[in-house]
Amino acid sequence: xxxxxxxxxxxxxxxxxxxxxxxxxxxxxxxxxxxxxxxxxxxxxxxxxxxxxxxxxxxxxxxxxxxxxxxxxxxxxxxxxxxxxxxxxxxxxxxxxxxxxxxxxxxxxxxxxxxxxxxxxxxxxxxxxxxxxxxxxxxxxxxxxxxxxxxxxxxxxxxxxxxxxxxxxxxxxxxxxxxxxxxxxxxxxxxxxxxxxxxxxxxxxxxxxxxxxxxxxxxxxxxxxxxxxxxxxxxxxxxxxxxxxxxxxxxxxxxxxxxxxxxxxxxxxxxxxxxxxxxxxxxxxxxxxxxxx
Amino acid sequence: xxxxxxxxxxxxxxxxxxxxxxxxxxxxxxxxxxxxxxxxxxxxxxxxxxxxxxxxxxxxxxxxxxxxxxxxxxxxxxxxxxxxxxxxxxxxxxxxxxxxxxxxxxxxxxxxxxxxxxxxxxxxxxxxxxxxxxxxxxxxxxxxxxxxxxxxxxxxxxxxxxxxxxxxxxxxxxxxxxxxxxxxxxxxxxxxxxxxxxxxxxxxxxxxxxxxxxxxxxxxxxxxxxxxxxxxxxxxxxxxxxxxxxxxxxxxxxxxxxxxxxxxxxxxxxxxxxxxxxxxxxxxxxxxxxxx
Numbered sequence: 288x289x290x291x292x293x294x295x296x297x298x299x300x301x302x303x304x305x306x307x308x309x310x311x312x313x314x315x316x317x318x319x320x321x322x323x324x325x326x327x328x329x330x331x332x333x334x335x336x337x338x339x340x341x342x343x344x345x346x347x348x349x350x351x352x353x354x355x356x357x358x359x360x361x362x363x364x365x366x367x368x369x370x371x372x373x374x375x376x377x378x379x380x381x382x383x384x385x386x387x388x389x390x391x392x393x394x395x396x397x398x399x400x401x402x403x404x405x406x407x408x409x410x411x412x413x414x415x416x417x418x419x420x421x422x423x424x425x426x427x428x429x430x431x432x433x434x435x436x437x438x439x440x441x442x443x444x445x446x447x448x449x450x451x452x453x454x455x456x457x458x459x460x461x462x463x464x465x466x467x468x469x470x471x472x473x474x475x476x477x478x479x480x481x482x483x484x485x486x487x488x489x490x491x492x493x494x495x496x497x498x499x500x501x502x503x504x505x506x507x508x509x510x511x512x513x514x515x516x517x518x519x520x521x522x523x524x525x526x527x528x529x530x531x532x533x534x535x536x537x538x539x540x541x542x543x544x545x546x547x548x549x550x551x552x553x554x555x556x557x558x559x560x561x562x563x564x565x566x567x568x569x570x571x572x573x574x575x576x577x578x579x580x
Numbered sequence: 581x582x583x584x585x586x587x588x589x590x591x592x593x594x595x596x597x598x599x600x601x602x603x604x605x606x607x608x609x610x611x612x613x614x615x616x617x618x619x620x621x622x623x624x625x626x627x628x629x630x631x632x633x634x635x636x637x638x639x640x641x642x643x644x645x646x647x648x649x650x651x652x653x654x655x656x657x658x659x660x661x662x663x664x665x666x667x668x669x670x671x672x673x674x675x676x677x678x679x680x681x682x683x684x685x686x687x688x689x690x691x692x693x694x695x696x697x698x699x700x701x702x703x704x705x706x707x708x709x710x711x712x713x714x715x716x717x718x719x720x721x722x723x724x725x726x727x728x729x730x731x732x733x734x735x736x737x738x739x740x741x742x743x744x745x746x747x748x749x750x751x752x753x754x755x756x757x758x759x760x761x762x763x764x765x766x767x768x769x770x771x772x773x774x775x776x777x778x779x780x781x782x783x784x785x786x787x788x789x790x791x792x793x794x795x796x797x798x799x800x801x802x803x804x805x806x807x808x809x810x811x812x813x814x815x816x817x818x819x820x821x822x823x824x825x826x827x828x829x830x831x832x833x834x835x836x837x838x839x840x841x842x843x844x845x846x847x848x849x850x851x852x853x854x855x856x857x858x859x860x861x862x863x864x865x866x867x868x869x870x871x872x
Contacts (some may be wrong), residue, residue, distance in 0.1 A: 406823045411813050411815065414841060420799055423764055427772045443792075444795045447764055465761040488675070495758075552730065552770075
C-alpha cells in the first residue's frame with residue numbers, strides 16, 4: 288500500500304490494513320512485552336484451542352495473565368491457528384485462566400484479533416453460543432483489572448467474548464464491528480460482495496468507535512501501518528496499555544467490578560441522551576468512574 | 581443474603597400444574613400460510629388459534645410478541661414497561677434500505693421494537709416477562725432491546741421476581757453497528773447480577789434463535805426450554821455451509837439437536853409450556869429453600 292496521509296484512507300483501506308498479512312499478531316506483542324511469557328494450554332474439559340494463546344508473563348514488575356487471539360503468518364500456521372477463529376474450548380480456556388488470574392491477583396491483558404468465532408458444525412455441536420455468553424458474563428465477575436486492545440480485527444461476538452474489560456483500546460488501523468463486513472453484507476444485501484459498502488455504513492474504524500464512546504483510546508500506529516515497524520507499534524501499544532492498567536491497580540475489587548458493570552451498562556449513553564429515549568436511569572456512583580471519558 | 585421470606589411472599593405456592601390453562605388469554609390472530617409447511621394439511625385459522633397455533637402434526641407456527649404475551653400472561657395481568665423508548669438511526673444507514681424508513685414502517689404497522697418487557701402473573705405467580713418480536717427487523721438485538729432487557733433484569737433482581745424470557749431473534753441488528761454488539765455485554769452483566777441475587781431465570785427459545793441472542797442471555801437461564809423443532813444456534817446453516825463447505829445433517833441446530841448437545845434442558849410443546857413454567861417457578865421459589 289502506498290504511503291499516504293492517514294486521514295485520506297478509505298474505510299476499506301483501513302479494513303485491509305487491519306487484515307494485512309504482515310501486521311504484528313498477538314504473540315508479536317506479548318513476546319515483546321513479556322519475553323518470559325509461558326503459554327498454557329487447554330480448557331480442562333476436552334481440548335486446547337490454538338486460536339487463543341494464554342498464559343502468565345512478567346511485565347513492568349508484575350505477573351500478568353496475557354490472552355491473545357492469534358493469527359498465522361503462513362498457510363500452515365493459519366490452518367493450525369484456524370485463522371484466529373475460536374471454538375468453544377477457547378472461551379472456556381479463557382475463563383479458566385481468568386479465574387486463575389483472579390486467584391493470584393494477576394491483572395489481565397487481552398489482545399483481540401479475530402474475524403469472528405468459528406462458523407462450523409463442530410463449534411455449534413459443542414456450544415459456541417453458550418461458551419461466548421458465559422465468557423461475556425464471566426468477565427464481569429473477575430475481580431482483577433482487565434485491559435483489552437483490538438490489534439487487528441474485532442469481529443462480532445467472537446471478539447466481544449475476549450473484550451469485556453475495564454478499558455478497551457484500539458490500534459489506529461484496526462476495526463471492531465457487530466459483524467464482519469462480509470457477514471453484514473450477506474445479512475443486509477444477501478450478497479457478501481457488497482462488503483465495501485457494508486464496512487462504510489457499519490462505521491468500523493477506531494476513530495468511529497472512539498467517537499461513539501466504545502473505546503477509551505486509539506493508539507497511533509507507525510506511518511503506513513503497524514506492519515511497517517513491529518517494534519514501534521509494540522512500544523506504542525505497551526505504553527498505552529500500561530497507562531490504562533496502572534491506575535486500575537489501586538482500585539478495590541468491588542469498585543473495579545462496579546465500574547466494569549457501568550462501563551457497559553451506559554456504553555450507549557450517547558444514544559440514551561436523546562430526548563425520546565424514555566425515563567433516565569441514573570448511573571449509580573458515576574462520580575469518579577475511571578471508565579468515564 | 582436473602583431476607584426471610586415474609587408471610588405471603590411465596591403465598592402463591594401450590595398452583596397445581598394440571599389446573600393451568602394452555603393459554604392465559606385468547607390468542608390474537610397471526611399471519612398463516614394456507615397449508616402446514618410440515619404436513620401440508622389445509623389450515624383452519626380459528627381451529628389452529630384454539631390450539632396455540634400448533635398443527636395436529638406437531639408443527640409449531642411462529643408467534644409474534646402479542647400472541648406470546650396473551651399465551652404466557654394471565655388475562656389482564658400484563659403491564660408493559662418502557663414502551664416509550666424509541667430506536668434511533670445513529671449510523672444514518674442508507675442502503676439497501678434506509679434504517680429510518682424500516683423503523684417508520686414498523687411503527688406504522690403498530691410494532692414497538694424487537695423486545696418488549698413488563699410484569700405479569702402466570703397462573704397467579706408474579707414474573708418479569710421479556711418477549712422478542714420477530715416481526716420487528718427479525719427480532720434483532722438493538723439498543724432499545726438491550727436497554728429494555730437490562731432494565732427489566734435489574735428490576736427482577738432488585739425485587740427478587742422470577743424472570744421469564746421468550747427468545748426469537750436473528751441476532752444483533754446490523755443497522756445499529758457496534759452499539760448493538762455492546763448490548764450483549766450490557767445484558768450479560770445484568771444476567772450475572774440476577775444469578776448472584778438468587779433469582780430464578782427461565783428462557784424459552786423459539787424458532788428461530790440465532791447469533792447474539794443465544795450468545796448473550798438466552799442460554800444462560802437456570803432452565804433453558806426449547807420449542808419442538810425450533811432452530812437454535814450461533815451461526816446459521818447457510819453461512820456454515822458457505823464457509824466450511826460441510827454437509828449438515830438433517831435436524832442440525834433443531835431443539836432436539838440442542839437437547840442432545842446439552843445446550844437446553846427441556847423441549848416442551850407449546851400447549852404444555854405454561855403449566856410447565858408454573859411448576860418450575862414454584863419449584864424454584866419454594867419457601868424455606870436452601871439459601872438463607
